[in-house]
Amino acid sequence: MSPIAMRPVGMVRSTRAAPTDDGWDAETARIELDSARFGPEALVGLDAFSHVEVVFVFDRVDEARVCTGARHPRDDASLPRLGIFAQRGKDRPNRIGLTVCRVLRIEGTVVHVAGLDAIDGTPVLDLKPWMAVFAPRGPVEEPNWSIERMRGYW
Template identity: 35%
Template sequence: MALEITPIGEVVEGRTEVADDYWGGVESVIQLDESEFPLDSVQGLEEFSHLVVVWHFNLASPSDVEYHARSPRGNAQWLATGTFAHRNHRRPNQLAQSFPRLLGVDGLRLRVTDLDAVVGTKIYDLSPYFEEMGLRGAVREPAWPGEMLADYWAGKA
């Protein structure tokens, strides 16, 4: 069974170029669909510090999807890992999830920072981040994500 979903909004301000690193401090605006949602659909959202945003790698092509194990970012120093051990556009549905800080709500325009999606990106869902629904227990991961993402949230020089 296939799931059909439609975008609820789009990134309309922020970074325009796709890049692997230096997303820190990037401010963006998510514009929710004004023809679909009333203003009160975001009522109370401004009380939250962070959002959970589901978006689509719209600049990627379905031909980019890869199911085999590969080294992250093509770096042979990191062991090859399977499709579901990566967080990139080569995943089957080319969906991503980000946890930006909410800076402000102006009607159906949400101003955020640390959303690693570019202008034109379609937003498929968003919700407030509830700490109680977040991580439980200690986080375990191999060394390569920390090495690979050392500059991910650094500011652009």
């Protein structure tokens, strides 16, 4: 397959500089759009949504650490060994992150959010309003280990 080139639409500004795994819901952050490409009109109407999906790049993950097979989530041997596509780790093949965040406010070309699990300086690839119509239809299932292990994440 051919590579795909992407250009960030903006950058995360946050007080969190290290990619620690828990307590993200207490974090507030700003997503600053690239003002050379986007003006305030790019965000018109986003403030009518309570949540936004933020697509970003785990740009500080060393490519040598990228997993293309199976591993223990969070490198915790007490958790089952799972394929990289059965977990949400940062050392994934294209190092892409996706988080649904609360929209706090919008000021010009800056979106203030809560609950974004990306560190300061992280490149943002896209923003999409979260709409209930795109939420899963029908029952949602997940293994007990993920519920237990992620209890403190947010």
